[in-house]
Amino acid sequence: MKRIYLLIILIFICFYSHLTLAQSNRNPNLNDVLTLKINGNSYQDNLYIAFNQNATQGYDGQYDVLKLFGIYAAPQFFSIVFDTINLSINSVPYPVGNYTVQLGLQLGKDTSYTITATGADSFINFPMVLLEDTKTMSFINLIQQPIYTFNGLTSDSLKRFKVHFSNSTNIYSVYNSQIQIFTFCNTLYVNTLCDEKIQSVEITDILGRKLKDFRVNNENNFSNNLQMKPSTYLINITTNKSKYSKKIIIN
Numbered sequence: 001m002k003r004i005y006l007l008i009i010l011i012f013i014c015f016y017s018h019l020t021l022a023q024s025n026r027n028p029n030l031n032d033v034l035t036l037k038i039n040g041n042s043y044q045d046n047l048y049i050a051f052n053q054n055a056t057q058g059y060d061g062q063y064d065v066l067k068l069f070g071i072y073a074a075p076q077f078f079s080i081v082f083d084t085i086n087l088s089i090n091s092v093p094y095p096v097g098n099y100t101v102q103l104g105l106q107l108g109k110d111t112s113y114t115i116t117a118t119g120a121d122s123f124i125n126f127p128m129v130l131l132e133d134t135k136t137m138s139f140i141n142l143i144q145q146p147i148y149t150f151n152g153l154t155s156d157s158l159k160r161f162k163v164h165f166s167n168s169t170n171i172y173s174v175y176n177s178q179i180q181i182f183t184f185c186n187t188l189y190v191n192t193l194c195d196e197k198i199q200s201v202e203i204t205d206i207l208g209r210k211l212k213d214f215r216v217n218n219e220n221n222f223s224n225n226l227q228m229k230p231s232t233y234l235i236n237i238t239t240n241k242s243k244y245s246k247k248i249i250i251n
Contacts, residue, residue, distance in 0.1 A: 031122040032094075034129065034142075034163070036077065038105070040113030040152065043074035048089045049101055049163065051123070055091035058082065063091035069106075075113060075152075076106040080159065094125070095165065098185060103161040105152075113152045115161075117142040128166040130184070135160050137221045139182050139189050179237060179244050186250060188235070190222040196239040198222050204234045206247075226250065 032051035037044055055063045058081060067078040067086035079090040080102045090101065107113070120129040120142035131140040131148060135156060140148045142163075166184060178196065182189035190201060197218035203211050203226070211233070216222050218240060230251050237244045 031124055033119050033122060035118040036103075036131075036163075037116045037118070038075045038077045038113055039116070040075050040107070041073055041109045041111050043071075045070070045075050045077040046088070047077045047079055047103070049079060050089070050091045051094050052091040053094055055093050057092060059085050059087070060091060063089070065089035067104075071108075073108040075108065076104075078104045080104045097167060099126075099165045101163045101165075102159055103163060104158050105156070105160055106158060107152045107154050107156060110153045111151075112149060114147060114149045117146040117148075120146060123165060126165040126167050128164075130164040130166065130182070132162040132164060133160065134162065137189075137223050138191050139164075139180075139184075141180075179239075181235060181237075181246055181248060183248055183250050186227060187223060187225045188248070190235075190237060192220045192239065196220075196241050198237065198239055200238040202236040202238075203228075204236070206232055206234060208234070 034049045035046060036049070037046045050063070052063055059066070065088045067076070067088045069076050078086045078088055081087060081090065086104055092099075092101075115131065117129075117131070123129060127143075129142045131142050132138075133140070133148075133150060136150070164184060178192065178194050180189075180191045182191075188201075188203075190198060192198060197220065198216045199218060200216060201212075201214040201222055201224075203213075205211060211228070212224075212226065214222070214224060228250055232247060232249050235246050235248050237246075
């Protein structure tokens, strides 16, 4: 029994030593580090994503920490590298352009969970950090909305969540933030932040000529890879309560 306790203590010492080392090697101004904490079923777990000029895309023993899985009932939160490596601390070299990190989430109970982000506003060269929930097809701007609550099932995909770091500011909120519009990598995302349901999404050029028209079955979220040339467009959204129009830019 003493050996088991000693092993547990050594594991924690190793983990926090790696955490301290990883954080000491990041930007001295404490920038470019994102902390994601998940709470649910009376447990919590943390993961860290850091940009470090000395790191590589793969596993770096000096900067990364492998995921140590805990008890089954607790949510297990981590990032996935090359589809085979699970990391609690994931340090990557500074990206050029937009960058996506695949997250892993393993749940032990069907219940409500909350993800809380810290440090999303510390990425100097990336003014937009988005959490993507692929199950609900929604994007959460972690700088404006650092807390996200969702219903999780043990049968959910392990790769339900992603984090996108964007050097573009193409996020729009219209009419008191009742509707949010994102354009990311030529994909359009429309999210309603209330009880409104999207019925149609129309895209025109700046002269008002219709280019695309989508019929939506009263959903809260809509996404589509537009495959359109970089330019400025107009988007017209019809919900069950109102109509909205907004100019968007596709890079």
